[in-house]
Amino acid sequence: MKASPKNASEYRNVLAAVLHSANDSLPLVGHEKGISAAAFAGEKHVVVTTSFDGSLRLWDAQTGQQRVQLRDGDKPLSVAAFSQDGKLAVTGSPDGYLRGWNLEERRLAWSARTGQQRVASIVLNHDASMIATVSNDKTMHLWRTGESEPVVELDGVSSVRGAVAFNHDGTRLSTASSEGTRIWSIAEGAEKRFLAVKGAKALLSQFSPDGSRLATTWSDRRVRLWDSDSGLEIATLSQHAAMVNVVAFSPDGSRLVAGTRDGIVRIATRAQSGPERWSDALTLGGHTDNISSLAFSLDGSRILSASTDGSVRLWDATSGHEIAVLRGHTHSVNSAAFSTDGEQVVTASTDGSARIWTADGREEGLFRGKPQSLLVAALSPDGGRAALAARSGPAVVWDLSGRDKPVVLGESVGPVTALVFAPDGKSLVTGTVNGAVTVWDVSSGGSIATLRGHGSRIGFAGYSAKGDRIVTASFDGTARVWDASDGREHWVLRSDSRELWAAGMSTDRRRLVTGSDDGVVRLWDLESGALVRVLRGHVSAIFHAEFSPDGGRVATASLDGSVRVWDAESGKALAVFDRDEGGMRYAAFSPNGKRLVTAPVQAAARIWDAEKLSEIATLRGHTDVIQSVVFSADSSRVLTSSADGTTRTRAPCLSRGPALRPPFLAAWLSPTHGSARSCRLYIVERSPRTDGAWPLQGWENMYSSSGPSFSPA
Incomplete structure (x- = not known):
C-alpha cells in the first residue's frame, strides 16, 4: 500500500518543504557538465563534487565559494567514491583510469589503469585502505590504496553499481554475477561462501553494518537476506514489479530499504523479538522513474531517495510518511547523502548542479552557475529605495535613482525571512530564520535596536502608521508589538496554535490578522493587544492572510x-472559492480593493472581482511555484514571480503580458510609476558584485495597440 500523507498536518510538511526549497538557493559558478557525485568532505562545511567536465571541486558550503579545482586532463570523472572521513576521493573515467585525490592536501595523489573499459563502479572499505573497482567488461580489480597494480582480478562480476561490497571491517568482500553471489576472504584470497538462486542472476549485494547479514538482489525482482557466516538464507522479501537496483541498511541493521527502476521504494523491517523475521509491507510511492540512490540518516529515523525523475524525497523510516520533496534539480539526480552530523543533505545531478539542503528538506545551497533566489525584498514607502536579502550575506539597501551607493546592513543572525521599511523610510526591520529581529538605520547600515523574545522563524514584520511601533509574527506561535525607538516589548499576542505561518496588518495599522498551522485565523487589536475574533473554516495551515x-x-x-x-x-x-488540491499560496487584494489575485502552489493564478467574487482572468504560463504577487499602484497590472525563473505581468483589461527572461533574481513594479499606461519594473541581476551587493536595472513597461512590450530603461 502506498504510504502518503493522510491528513492536512502531514501534507503541510511536504508542501512547506517544497516552498522553502523554491525560495532558498545559493549560486556557485562551477561545473560545466553534469555532476557524477557529491559528498561532504572531512572539514565541516566543505562539499566535494566530481563532474563529467573532468574536474573535482571543493566548495564552502556556507558561502558557496569554490575553494579549489583539481584536474588531471579533461576525461570525465564519471564515477566516484569517498572515504568515510572525507579525506580521500577515488574517481573512475570512461578510458579505464582510476585516480585517487587527497582532499586534505588538495592534490592528485595517484592514478592507475583498470584496463581499456569504462570504470562502472568504485567501492572503498571502512578505512579506505582497499578499493574494489568493476569495469564495463565485468572485470573486478581489488587494489591497495595508492598502488598502481591490482592485488586481485576477477572476471564475470556484474558491472551494476552495488554489485561489490566490503563488510564492516574490510575482511570480506561480496561480488554478484550471473551465477550467484560470492563472499570472499580478503586475507586468504579465497571464496568462503557461494549463494545461488535457481533460475535467477545476482545483481547487487550489501552487507549489514555489523557484517552479519548480506542483502542481495536478483533478476527475479526479489531481495534476499543471508547469514554471511553460514551462507544460509534468512528471508526472501516480496517480489517487486521492476528490478531492484539499490539497497541500503539502517545504521542498526534493523531496516533495509530497496529502490526499483520504476521509482518505488520499499522498507523491510526485522521483527524486534522472537525468530528472525522480515516484513516489507511498507511501500513508498512518489518517484516516477528509476531510484538512483538511497541513504539512511545517522540515527536511522529518516531515509533519502534520489531518482532520475529529478527529485529527492525525505521519508520517515518508521511510518513511511513523506517528510519533504526536495525539488530544484532539472535532470537526473545521481546521488544523495547526509552530512556526518545528520543536519544537512547534499545532492548531485546531471543538470550540472549540486545542492545542499537542511535535513528537514529546506534547500540551503545551490552549487551551479545559476542565480541565488532572494528570500525577501521590500520597497520604501516613497518607492525610492529597495531592500534585498538573500540566503547568504547581509541585506542590501539600494537607491533606485542610482545617485547613492548601496548600503550593506550589518550581519544578521541567520538568513533574513522578513523585511519592512518604516513609514518615513529612514529605518527598516529584519527578522531572521532564528527569530532575531533587528532595527537598522538605512543611511548608515548600523543597528539601532535588537528586539529579543521570539524563538523561531520570523514570518512577518510591520510598522504602525506613525512608525512608533513594530509588529512581528513568528513560527513560535506568538505575535509581538514593540517600541520602535528602544526595542521595548509592549504586547505578546499568544494563541493556542503551535505556529503562526502568515500575518498582515490593516491599512490603518490598528489591527493584525494571523494565520496558523492549524488553519485558525485570528484578528487582533494592536493598540490593546486583545484578541478580537477567531475565524474558523480552514482545515490546514494558512499560507497568506491580509x-x-x-x-x-x-x-x-x-x-x-x-x-x-x-x-x-x-x-x-x-466566500469560499478557487479550491486546488495542491494548496493555495496567495490571496492578494489590489490597492483599490476591487481585484483579488489567488495563486495556488501548483496551478495557474487567477484574477477575481473582489466585490462580485467572480473570475475575471486566468494567468497561465508559470511551470513552478509562484513566489510572489504584486499589483501596480493603480491596480491596472499584476506581477507574478515564480520558481520557474520567470516573471510575468498581466494587465487585466489588456492583452496578456509576455514572460520575461532577463538575467534576474527578483522583480517588482515601482508604486510611484504605476500610471495607466506605463510603470517601472525593477530587475535584480543574476550575479552579486564583488562587495556582495545585488545589481539592479530598470525596465520600462510600454503599452501599445498590440499589447505590452518590454525594453531596457
Missing part, C-alpha cells in the same frame, strides 16, 4: 486548497 485596503474584509489562502474572504467585523465567511 486585509482589504478599506479594512472591511480579510482574505486567507490555505494549504487545504481554498481561499476564503471574511467580513472583518462580524467574522462571517463571505
Whole structure:
C-alpha cells in the first residue's frame, strides 16, 4: 500500500518543504557538465563534487565559494567514491583510469589503469585502505590504496553499481554475477561462501553494518537476506514489479530499504523479538522513474531517495510518511547523502548542479552557475529605495535613482525571512530564520535596536502608521508589538496554535490578522493587544492572510486548497472559492480593493472581482511555484514571480503580458510609476558584485495597440 500523507498536518510538511526549497538557493559558478557525485568532505562545511567536465571541486558550503579545482586532463570523472572521513576521493573515467585525490592536501595523489573499459563502479572499505573497482567488461580489480597494480582480478562480476561490497571491517568482500553471489576472504584470497538462486542472476549485494547479514538482489525482482557466516538464507522479501537496483541498511541493521527502476521504494523491517523475521509491507510511492540512490540518516529515523525523475524525497523510516520533496534539480539526480552530523543533505545531478539542503528538506545551497533566489525584498514607502536579502550575506539597501551607493546592513543572525521599511523610510526591520529581529538605520547600515523574545522563524514584520511601533509574527506561535525607538516589548499576542505561518496588518495599522498551522485565523487589536475574533473554516495551515485596503474584509489562502474572504467585523465567511488540491499560496487584494489575485502552489493564478467574487482572468504560463504577487499602484497590472525563473505581468483589461527572461533574481513594479499606461519594473541581476551587493536595472513597461512590450530603461 502506498504510504502518503493522510491528513492536512502531514501534507503541510511536504508542501512547506517544497516552498522553502523554491525560495532558498545559493549560486556557485562551477561545473560545466553534469555532476557524477557529491559528498561532504572531512572539514565541516566543505562539499566535494566530481563532474563529467573532468574536474573535482571543493566548495564552502556556507558561502558557496569554490575553494579549489583539481584536474588531471579533461576525461570525465564519471564515477566516484569517498572515504568515510572525507579525506580521500577515488574517481573512475570512461578510458579505464582510476585516480585517487587527497582532499586534505588538495592534490592528485595517484592514478592507475583498470584496463581499456569504462570504470562502472568504485567501492572503498571502512578505512579506505582497499578499493574494489568493476569495469564495463565485468572485470573486478581489488587494489591497495595508492598502488598502481591490482592485488586481485576477477572476471564475470556484474558491472551494476552495488554489485561489490566490503563488510564492516574490510575482511570480506561480496561480488554478484550471473551465477550467484560470492563472499570472499580478503586475507586468504579465497571464496568462503557461494549463494545461488535457481533460475535467477545476482545483481547487487550489501552487507549489514555489523557484517552479519548480506542483502542481495536478483533478476527475479526479489531481495534476499543471508547469514554471511553460514551462507544460509534468512528471508526472501516480496517480489517487486521492476528490478531492484539499490539497497541500503539502517545504521542498526534493523531496516533495509530497496529502490526499483520504476521509482518505488520499499522498507523491510526485522521483527524486534522472537525468530528472525522480515516484513516489507511498507511501500513508498512518489518517484516516477528509476531510484538512483538511497541513504539512511545517522540515527536511522529518516531515509533519502534520489531518482532520475529529478527529485529527492525525505521519508520517515518508521511510518513511511513523506517528510519533504526536495525539488530544484532539472535532470537526473545521481546521488544523495547526509552530512556526518545528520543536519544537512547534499545532492548531485546531471543538470550540472549540486545542492545542499537542511535535513528537514529546506534547500540551503545551490552549487551551479545559476542565480541565488532572494528570500525577501521590500520597497520604501516613497518607492525610492529597495531592500534585498538573500540566503547568504547581509541585506542590501539600494537607491533606485542610482545617485547613492548601496548600503550593506550589518550581519544578521541567520538568513533574513522578513523585511519592512518604516513609514518615513529612514529605518527598516529584519527578522531572521532564528527569530532575531533587528532595527537598522538605512543611511548608515548600523543597528539601532535588537528586539529579543521570539524563538523561531520570523514570518512577518510591520510598522504602525506613525512608525512608533513594530509588529512581528513568528513560527513560535506568538505575535509581538514593540517600541520602535528602544526595542521595548509592549504586547505578546499568544494563541493556542503551535505556529503562526502568515500575518498582515490593516491599512490603518490598528489591527493584525494571523494565520496558523492549524488553519485558525485570528484578528487582533494592536493598540490593546486583545484578541478580537477567531475565524474558523480552514482545515490546514494558512499560507497568506491580509486585509482589504478599506479594512472591511480579510482574505486567507490555505494549504487545504481554498481561499476564503471574511467580513472583518462580524467574522462571517463571505466566500469560499478557487479550491486546488495542491494548496493555495496567495490571496492578494489590489490597492483599490476591487481585484483579488489567488495563486495556488501548483496551478495557474487567477484574477477575481473582489466585490462580485467572480473570475475575471486566468494567468497561465508559470511551470513552478509562484513566489510572489504584486499589483501596480493603480491596480491596472499584476506581477507574478515564480520558481520557474520567470516573471510575468498581466494587465487585466489588456492583452496578456509576455514572460520575461532577463538575467534576474527578483522583480517588482515601482508604486510611484504605476500610471495607466506605463510603470517601472525593477530587475535584480543574476550575479552579486564583488562587495556582495545585488545589481539592479530598470525596465520600462510600454503599452501599445498590440499589447505590452518590454525594453531596457
